[in-house]
Amino acid sequence: MITFNNVTKHYDDGTVVVDGLNFVAPGGKITVLVGPSGCGKTTSLRMINRLVEPSSGTILLNGESTAQMDVVQLRRRIGYVIQNAGLFPHKTIIDNIATTAILNGAAKSKARARAAELLEVVGLAPQLAKRYPWQLSGGQQQRVGVARALAADPEFMLMDEPFSAVDPVVREQLQEEFLRIQKEVSKTIIMVTHDIDEAMKLGDCVAVLKPGGKLAQLATPGELLNAPQSEFVADFIGRDRGYRKLSFHTSAPLTALQAEPAIEMGATLAQARGISAQRWLLVTQQGKACGWFDTHQQVTVIAPENVNLGATFSPQGGTLRQLLDSALSSPCHRAVVVDEQLAPLGSLALENVLDACKSLTQEAL
Numbered sequence: 001m002i003t004f005n006n007v008t009k010h011y012d013d014g015t016v017v018v019d020g021l022n023f024v025a026p027g028g029k030i031t032v033l034v035g036p037s038g039c040g041k042t043t044s045l046r047m048i049n050r051l052v053e054p055s056s057g058t059i060l061l062n063g064e065s066t067a068q069m070d071v072v073q074l075r076r077r078i079g080y081v082i083q084n085a086g087l088f089p090h091k092t093i094i095d096n097i098a099t100t101a102i103l104n105g106a107a108k109s110k111a112r113a114r115a116a117e118l119l120e121v122v123g124l125a126p127q128l129a130k131r132y133p134w135q136l137s138g139g140q141q142q143r144v145g146v147a148r149a150l151a152a153d154p155e156f157m158l159m160d161e162p163f164s165a166v167d168p169v170v171r172e173q174l175q176e177e178f179l180r181i182q183k184e185v186s187k188t189i190i191m192v193t194h195d196i197d198e199a200m201k202l203g204d205c206v207a208v209l210k211p212g213g214k215l216a217q218l219a220t221p222g223e224l225l226n227a228p229q230s231e232f233v234a235d236f237i238g239r240d241r242g243y244r245k246l247s248f249h250t251s252a253p254l255t256a257l258q259a260e261p262a263i264e265m266g267a268t269l270a271q272a273r274g275i276s277a278q279r280w281l282l283v284t285q286q287g288k289a290c291g292w293f294d295t296h297q298q299v300t301v302i303a304p305e306n307v308n309l310g311a312t313f314s315p316q317g318g319t320l321r322q323l324l325d326s327a328l329s330s331p332c333h334r335a336v337v338v339d340e341q342l343a344p345l346g347s348l349a350l351e352n353v354l355d356a357c358k359s360l361t362q363e364a365l
């Protein structure tokens, strides 16, 4: 648990960067600090490991004030991940990861063995161990940054825009992996981002800060969407909050799904028409859902160039938002649910997805 007790930071020129911040980041959870540029997010984070000293107020780790702690000891208890990873350029990847554990007194061989395990945990191939940071992509470097922060097995982790320097696809992968790792390690994490989507996706709790370094609201993502406490929070969360709410509700149970006929890529038009009298037929490739085929087309075989590949598929146990997206992106407005191997399990018509959305809205009222 990390507690902010009336924490303030101002500079000699009179700038008040953080103003009377009070909140508790619960143990074993991810608390995200989000807010517009310059509202004091990074300063708040850096006051926790005392890279910046508060002007007044106290910050407590599990009830113990950081002001009384030895600063080196304090930083060793807290993993720190920053944008662009901040790796040591002259050290190999394995040594980058092992460094903190060695500083904490672990034997080199043990620290390196653990670093090799962590490389795997963050999804990197073992052969990257001997490379240097500049020989890795931005996304790989970020993964090393996370592995390095985990290496000393700290109870607390501070993450400052850890995924913002990579492209959206890699970013999403890193976020998913990060959530998977956190499920296993349950660290007490405070993360800074300016991206509300990232905050909603990763945060168990989200602290919205406003200009002048004041807390506008601290709540779960669902609460923020359902009941923003001020116009500032409502505006910051964005106009599409009705749609975002769907992310916090799991999609239809499998029993609600209709059987959806499917045909393999490479089959003939005659085979396709034999399978279904409907205009649009789901196409699989090696059993994985991949698109929709228009059986009114005059082609002899089903090939990728005559399959509509624009549809999304909703994972089993996914969210209502994914289900709605699948229905809206399908040319026949049927949402297809797939298993982990992407094999289709069945479908749901857009009308039924919308009914589920409606009952959700009624529940919230």
Ligand SMILES: Nc1ncnc2c1ncn2[C@@H]1O[C@H](COP(=O)(O)OP(=O)(O)OP(=O)(O)O)[C@@H](O)[C@H]1O
Residues within 6 Å of the ligand: 011, 013, 015, 017, 035, 036, 037, 038, 039, 040, 041, 042, 043, 044, 194
């Ligand atoms: N040493 C300093 N002296 C005076 N002002 C400072 C100093 N360091 C930071 N600031 C100011 O404090 C404010 C908050 O900075 P901070 O980096 O904490 O904001 P942020 O919310 O993380 O912003 P961003 O999202 O843009 O990174 C900024 O206006 C910045 O200019």
